[in-house]
Amino acid sequence: MNCLEFERLLDEGEPERLPAEALEHAHDCASCARSLARARSLERALAAHFSPARVDETPAGFTQRVMVRVERGEARGVRWLALPDVMPLWTRAAAEPGVALASAVAALILWRGDRVIADARALWPMLASTPARFHELMLAAGFGPAEQAIARVLAPESNSAWAVSLGVCVGLAPLLVLLGWMMWRAGERLVETAAATAPR
Amino acid sequence: MADERRLIARAQAGDTAAFRELVEQHRARAYTLALRILRSASDAEEVAQDAFVRVWTSLPGFRGESSFGTWLYRIVARRAFDRGQVLKNRRARERLDEQLPERAAAEAPRDALETAKLERLVAGLSPTQRAAVTMFYYEGRSVEQVANVLGMPENTVKTHLLRARAALRAAWTDETGEGVES
Numbered sequence: 001m002n003c004l005e006f007e008r009l010l011d012e013g014e015p016e017r018l019p020a021e022a023l024e025h026a027h028d029c030a031s032c033a034r035s036l037a038r039a040r041s042l043e044r045a046l047a048a049h050f051s052p053a054r055v056d057e058t059p060a061g062f063t064q065r066v067m068v069r070v071e072r073g074e075a076r077g078v079r080w081l082a083l084p085d086v087m088p089l090w091t092r093a094a095a096e097p098g099v100a101l102a103s104a105v106a107a108l109i110l111w112r113g114d115r116v117i118a119d120a121r122a123l124w125p126m127l128a129s130t131p132a133r134f135h136e137l138m139l140a141a142g143f144g145p146a147e148q149a150i151a152r153v154l155a156p157e158s159n160s161a162w163a164v165s166l167g168v169c170v171g172l173a174p175l176l177v178l179l180g181w182m183m184w185r186a187g188e189r190l191v192e193t194a195a196a197t198a199p200r
Numbered sequence: 201m202a203d204e205r206r207l208i209a210r211a212q213a214g215d216t217a218a219f220r221e222l223v224e225q226h227r228a229r230a231y232t233l234a235l236r237i238l239r240s241a242s243d244a245e246e247v248a249q250d251a252f253v254r255v256w257t258s259l260p261g262f263r264g265e266s267s268f269g270t271w272l273y274r275i276v277a278r279r280a281f282d283r284g285q286v287l288k289n290r291r292a293r294e295r296l297d298e299q300l301p302e303r304a305a306a307e308a309p310r311d312a313l314e315t316a317k318l319e320r321l322v323a324g325l326s327p328t329q330r331a332a333v334t335m336f337y338y339e340g341r342s343v344e345q346v347a348n349v350l351g352m353p354e355n356t357v358k359t360h361l362l363r364a365r366a367a368l369r370a371a372w373t374d375e376t377g378e379g380v381e382s
Contacts, residue, residue: 011366012358014341035369042365042372045318049236050337052273055228056235059245063223066252071216 001025006032015039131166208268212259219259223252226269230276236334237280239323247283251276274349277335281350284327321371329364332357 001021006029009022015036018026026032048054093099109116138147204225210218230251234244255262255272262271322330332346336357339345343361347354 010369011362013361013365038372039369042369045314045372046333046368047337049315049318049322050334052229052233052338055232058227058231058248059241062227062231062245062249063220066223066227066249067216067220069249069253070219070256 003029003032007035010035010039013043015043131169204268205264208259208262208264211256212262219256222268226272227252229269230272233273233276233334233338234280236322237277237327237331238284239330243283244280247280248276251279254279273338277331277338277349278351281327281331284331317372321368324371325364325367329360329367332360333364333368336361 001024003025006022006025009018018036026036094103135147138144204222207218207221211222227248231244231248234247234251235241238244238247251272254275262268266274322333325333328350331350335346335349336343339349343354343357346361347357350357
């Protein structure tokens with residue numbers, strides 16, 4: 001074994017478990033013997049420094065700050081029905097708002113599907129006349145010019161069919177929902193930030 | 201240990217008071233581990249907090265294959281390692297320098313000197329090397345466990361350890377000179 005190989009072995013760690021050949025080399029080579037002594041010294045220092053038994057004190061209020069985050073629901077999400085996570089998945093899934101709403105709609109259709117469809121058909125003329133009613137309402141409330149301005153933006157031709165207006169409204173609906181969701185999230189973040197920066 | 205199992209079971213059922221006790225029991229080690237990897241008190245606290253919050257989230261799925269502590273410290277290490285990667289190029293860091301003399305003062309003079317020296321040398325390692333070295337001694341010198349925690353191949357961990365050790369050994373030699381006892 002030469003000095004280079006010996007150094008390489010030291011870099012691989014475990015100076016206490018060097019092969020006999022390496023120890024023999026260190027015995028005969030003063031430079032490698034010093035390297036071995038330093039490697040052992042470093043290994044001892046590293047083991048002591050990174051020992052799990054050696055701990056630093058946490059900053060004051062650490063536990064309280066963790067518990068604030070846990071208790072305000074950041075961790076497991078804020079649920080409308082706070083079911084414990086230990087409950088089976090199907091139980092928790094059934095309590096989710098989307099699942100509950102879909103189940104209610106499906107049950108309604110199965111139970112009184114014919115009546116629901118008949119009611120929907122009866123509602124259709126009313127829905128179809130909604131833009132006209134809205135227009136009348138806006139005029140009555142004194143928002144005529146504003147409504148006309150909006151209408152010009154949404155429907156370039158002032159005498160366009162109501163179906164076009166409805167189509168524009170339907171097209172805009174997802175954007176409005178998205179905007180609403182973003183505002184909701186921004187509000188949540190604002191509350192979180194205020195809670196995080198509040199004096200503890 | 202039985203007490204801890206009871207606390208875990210209660211926390212799994214959503215008992216925050218039980219979880220608070222678990223936090224109290226493990227906070228110091230979790231924080232210290234993050235501090236060893238990140239070398240920044242504020243980042244270490246954030247990482248340790250995040251890890252506890254993450255543990256609370258995942259607690260219902262904890263089956264006890266490893267001890268709670270091992271599980272927690274691996275989450276801490278993983279998060280600290282990820283944070284270290286993010287912070288790699290950020291120069292303005294809050295350093296521990298102010299804290300070192302305080303802790304060193306409680307130790308024997310020679311140990312204190314060695315600790316301060318080692319802290320300085322470890323700070324010079326790359327975040328990945330630091331994480332690898334920290335976890336290596338934390339995980340009972342198991343490269344396999346370190347690779348598991350840091351999410352990298354064993355050979356990569358070995359390479360990081362080898363380079364870190366070479367760098368530390370060179371600096372250790374320079375600083376200790378001839379006077380180091382074996």
